[in-house]
Amino acid sequence: MALPQYKDSPVDLSTIVDFSALSRKSVIITGGASGLGKAYAVSFVQSGSFVTIADYDEVAGKKTAAELGGSAQFVKCDVRDWSQQVAVFEAAVRNSPDRSCDIVIANAGVVGVDSLLNFQGPIHSGDDSPARALATNPMLLTEDADGSPVKPDLKIIEVNLLGSAYTSKLALHYFRRQPFAETRDRCLILKASIAAYADQPGSPQYNASKWGSRGLMRSLRRVLWKEGIGVNLVAPWYVRTPILSDKTVESLQSKGVKFATVDDCAMAMLRIATNKEINGRSFAIVPRDEAPSGAMDMAHDDYQDGDYLKDWQAVVLDTAQAVVEYA
Numbered sequence: 001m002a003l004p005q006y007k008d009s010p011v012d013l014s015t016i017v018d019f020s021a022l023s024r025k026s027v028i029i030t031g032g033a034s035g036l037g038k039a040y041a042v043s044f045v046q047s048g049s050f051v052t053i054a055d056y057d058e059v060a061g062k063k064t065a066a067e068l069g070g071s072a073q074f075v076k077c078d079v080r081d082w083s084q085q086v087a088v089f090e091a092a093v094r095n096s097p098d099r100s101c102d103i104v105i106a107n108a109g110v111v112g113v114d115s116l117l118n119f120q121g122p123i124h125s126g127d128d129s130p131a132r133a134l135a136t137n138p139m140l141l142t143e144d145a146d147g148s149p150v151k152p153d154l155k156i157i158e159v160n161l162l163g164s165a166y167t168s169k170l171a172l173h174y175f176r177r178q179p180f181a182e183t184r185d186r187c188l189i190l191k192a193s194i195a196a197y198a199d200q201p202g203s204p205q206y207n208a209s210k211w212g213s214r215g216l217m218r219s220l221r222r223v224l225w226k227e228g229i230g231v232n233l234v235a236p237w238y239v240r241t242p243i244l245s246d247k248t249v250e251s252l253q254s255k256g257v258k259f260a261t262v263d264d265c266a267m268a269m270l271r272i273a274t275n276k277e278i279n280g281r282s283f284a285i286v287p288r289d290e291a292p293s294g295a296m297d298m299a300h301d302d303y304q305d306g307d308y309l310k311d312w313q314a315v316v317l318d319t320a321q322a323v324v325e326y327a
């Protein structure tokens with residue numbers, strides 16, 4: 001029951017999505033209490049799936065699950081905690097109509113002031129005063145400027161990347177435990193952002209975590225298809241959800257930035273989850289001016305002819321097994 005191997009050719013995003021394939025599917029969505037995760041939960045339930053919402057916001061999570069009636073459950077979970085994530089997967093299998101785990105979306109994510117970038121002491125290069133450093137880079141924060149280095153709070157990496165790694169490992173475990181059947185799926189969708197492709201000054205952890213999820217997908221896509229497990233990535237442009245403060249939205253609008261839509265993000269999830277031919281692909285979710293369906297299959301995750309990275313990639317593929325064996 002292998003899936004088609006990852007191919008470096010884009011998926012046609014104009015085809016009709018067959019929602020009937022989602023009936024009785026058990027879907028786990030981390031960060032499903034609000035924003036995009038909530039929109040995914042609503043869309044999957046409307047398509048006949050049973051959804052397990054895993055979120056650390058108990059109030060919003062319970063409210064969302066209640067709105068979705070008997071086709072959804074909420075399990076309180078901080079994705080940074082392995083055993084809490086295990087409990088989510090156990091509850092999904094225990095309470096879904098066919099005791100299954102079919103579709104897993106590693107969506108939970110946070111942004112915020114990045115403690116990795118905080119200025120922890122004088123910079124010893126030329127003019128080294130903290131005030132000078134601040135003047136040349138206003139993104140530096142001066143807490144502890146005169147003290148010893150302070151261990152950074154890596155919460156953004158922990159939630160976005162460590163959390164997604166735990167979710168991925170558990171998805172593989174529960175997919176593998178489930179016998180192959182036409183009626184069952186083995187579909188993992190990782191959540192990135194345009195920050196997985198573009199440099200984002202001031203947000204090294206967010207940038208790194210989203211590149212990290214993209215890296216997870218690109219490694220896993222090379223092997224999991226043999227086990228019938230599909231892995232894909234969804235990377236939205238800016239979308240108006242609670243993750244963007246009003247001030248951020250205003251600032252983006254003042255610079256003429258257009259927004260992608262929540263509905264287009266949800267449709268990309270449904271498209272991937274209903275089509276086993278889609279494997280190892282990354283979809284950017286973009287404003288409608290950029291693409292008629294609001295989604296683009298990212299050519300940047302396929303090296304093009306003439307790019308030296310295409311040759312390097314071929315060598316790495318050829319030697320990867322040897323590196324694992326001799327490690």
Ligand SMILES: NC(=O)c1ccc[n+]([C@@H]2O[C@H](COP(=O)([O-])OP(=O)(O)OC[C@H]3O[C@@H](n4cnc5c(N)ncnc54)[C@H](O)[C@@H]3O)[C@@H](O)[C@H]2O)c1
Nearest residue numbers: 031034035036055056057078079108109193238239241243
């Ligand atoms: N909105 C955008 O512009 C945008 C763009 C690109 C990517 N994304 C990504 O989409 C995902 C969802 O974002 P959103 O816009 O819906 O934001 P949101 O803030 O509305 O939703 C994020 C959800 O994740 C939950 N969460 C946060 N930390 C958690 C943790 N430790 N454990 C469990 N749950 C946790 C929150 O409670 C919330 O329900 C994130 O990964 C985000 O990085 C969003």
